[in-house]
Amino acid sequence: MDIIKNDQWILIQRKSLSSLQQLPKKEGKTWTVKFGRDQIDLSSAVGKPFGTFKLSRNQNARSKALTLEPAEDVTEMKEILKDLNSGDSNKEIWDDGTSQQLKKEDIEQLRGQGLTGTEIVSQLVENSKTFQIKTEFSQEKYLNKKEEKYSEWVEIVKPNLRQLAKYYHSADPVKILNLRPDTLAMILSLANVKSYGKFGIFDGGCQGLITAAMLDRIQGFGTVWNLFIKGTPQKQIIHAMNFSPEQLKPLQNCNLKKLKELLLMEENREAAPAKIQKLDDDAVPPLEFGVLDGLVIACRKPSSIAKELMRLLAPSGNFVIFCPYVEPLSDIYTQFRECNLAVNLKLTEAWFRSYQERYICSKICKFSGLFIHKQTVTDLSGLISRALGEPEKTLNVLLKFLGSGITTFVFKQLREQVIRMKVHHGQHGKDWKRDRAVCKTTILTTKSRNHQVRTLQLFTFLSSKEVSSQQLLDLVVHRFSRCR
Structure with missing residues (x-):
């Protein structure tokens, strides 16, 4: 069971109303915050498990802050609707501001007398001229709105x-x-x-x-x-x-x-x-x-x-x-x-x-x-082309790409490079066989409409066995030349 501790962040919730607070670092220090219309002493929740708390007023304390006490049985305000009737439509209700007989001063007086939020909402329902004419859905919305203001129940949770x-x-x-x-x-x-x-x-x-x-x-x-x-x-x-x-x-x-x-x-x-x-x-x-x-x-x-x-x-x-x-x-x-x-x-x-x-x-x-x-994208076409002349230098670059478990290389839009290489080497028949193998390594078909690229993987034993530069080069050229 998670316990509320000092120097910990907590999230206080009551219906749609919520507040993110940090508890004091020192033990025994009073920490009062404002939550909606109430002043709450958060230090009273230290050492207690996360969950639902009841706001209670300490009559002996000078401060008006409410203390937090773990709640076992929570009374929902929807129970007020059990013994009340509801209407079929809200067409006959006219919002002229005179339906509620209790004034703001009367509500504050009830709060000063120590009445709970459920009791205050019950008084508001009894003194409303149009509450029993409203539909059941409108009555629930009314209670949810008043519960957010006057409810004596709050929930303290560990933030996620x-x-x-x-x-x-x-x-x-x-x-x-x-x-x-x-x-x-x-x-x-x-x-x-x-x-x-x-x-x-x-x-x-x-x-x-x-x-x-x-x-x-x-x-x-x-x-x-x-x-x-x-x-x-x-x-x-x-x-x-x-x-x-x-x-x-x-x-x-x-x-x-x-x-x-x-x-x-x-x-x-x-x-x-x-x-x-x-x-x-x-x-x-x-x-x-x-x-x-x-x-x-x-x-x-x-x-x-x-x-x-x-x-x-x-x-x-x-x-x-x-x-x-x-x-x-x-x-x-x-x-x-x-x-x-x-x-x-x-x-x-x-x-x-x-x-x-x-x-x-x-x-x-x-x-x-x-x-x-x-x-x-990492373009290895030029890298493999230069590998025929400088295998040792290319090996270091390839091993750098293979570091940290990366064995996948993605290629894109290499077709144009292959075409340019074919046109260029078409005039040099002597080196065409060698350069043709290099061209095969750079060919990447894009047959799908979205031009999705093909992902090619090297063998997994590259990271576990020692291979020479020429073996690695031959393996790369062989694997990529098959992808046409």
């Missing part, structure tokens, strides 16, 4: 990802770039976030929502690189998830400015100072080009960093770029299409429609932004 996503989207969607829970689920699915993988996230205004979702998905197995440019990375929702140290272990923060300097130093080690070359032995392997299995970019202006961050992705890595505006994503879409950086590139808008029990709500949910998604 779905509840936090709904809470932030309903309270202030601008804080999380209008990211809905269903859109968040699509991002995680399209980025292929799973355990034992390396993933990067650039959170530029989601309060750490996507980062927390990744940590919750991998459950401590893998690595999540939290990328940021200046200041500190956003972690508000990460703290609200109450992650354990084991779940937070995969999280690694990375400043992109410092990362760029280190990567440039790695490429030119001779000019790099000795202090910068030395890395911490206890740290996780540093972030390098081509090591991430998935990448998610969520910000208002992704066009300035999208192409640079794509260099961190491994071959055939999945990426998702989310933005609340269509203009930056349209520019990125055009740029990626021209550069052939991805296959089956798609610009998608997610929409969501909520349904009620009695009737369909015709309004679609608020705009939740758009996102670009698909896989990166």
Whole structure:
């Protein structure tokens, strides 16, 4: 059974009303917050299990704050309707503001006398001229509305990802770039976030929502690189998830400015100072080009960093770029299409429609932004062509692609290159046999209407056996020459 502890984030709920709060760090400290119309002492819930609580007034205390007591039997306000009649239609009801005889001062006086929320709502029902004329459905809506204001029952739950996503989207969607829970689920699915993988996230205004979702998905197995440019990375929702140290272990923060300097130093080690070359032995392997299995970019202006961050992705890595505006994503879409950086590139808008029990709500949910998604492409046609002349150099490049368990290479739009090679080598019959084998390795048919690319895999023993450069080259040429 989960117990409410100090320095823990909790979510208080009453019907559609909810509030995210953090309990005090020190034991015995009074922590009063406002929830709806009530003042609640949250410190009275410390040490008690999560669940339903009853708001009770302490007559001896000077403070007007209500204390929380675990509730065993919860009385629903729908029981008020058992002994009351209901009408067939609301046509005869005229809302002129005089149907309720109790005034605001009378209700406050009842609250001051210590009446519970159920008793106050019963008084409102008895003093209403039109309540018994309303239909049964209208009576239930009326009680639900009053229960949200005056109910003495609240529920304290341990926050999870779905509840936090709904809470932030309903309270202030601008804080999380209008990211809905269903859109968040699509991002995680399209980025292929799973355990034992390396993933990067650039959170530029989601309060750490996507980062927390990744940590919750991998459950401590893998690595999540939290990328940021200046200041500190956003972690508000990460703290609200109450992650354990084991779940937070995969999280690694990375400043992109410092990362760029280190990567440039790695490429030119001779000019790099000795202090910068030395890395911490206890740290996780540093972030390098081509090591991430998935990448998610969520910000208002992704066009300035999208192409640079794509260099961190491994071959055939999945990426998702989310933005609340269509203009930056349209520019990125055009740029990626021209550069052939991805296959089956798609610009998608997610929409969501909520349904009620009695009737369909015709309004679609608020705009939740758009996102670009698909896989990166690694073109090995030129690499295999150069392999005939420089096998040793090519072997190092191929082994780099094979690192971290990556054995899949995706090709796209190589037909035009093959045609150009045929035209060029048609004038040189002497080398045509050798170059014809190279052409076969680059042929990729696109018979389907959507021009879906074929995914080719190398044998699994490449990662377990030592092979020479010529054996590896022969294997690559042989396997790819069969795919015509």
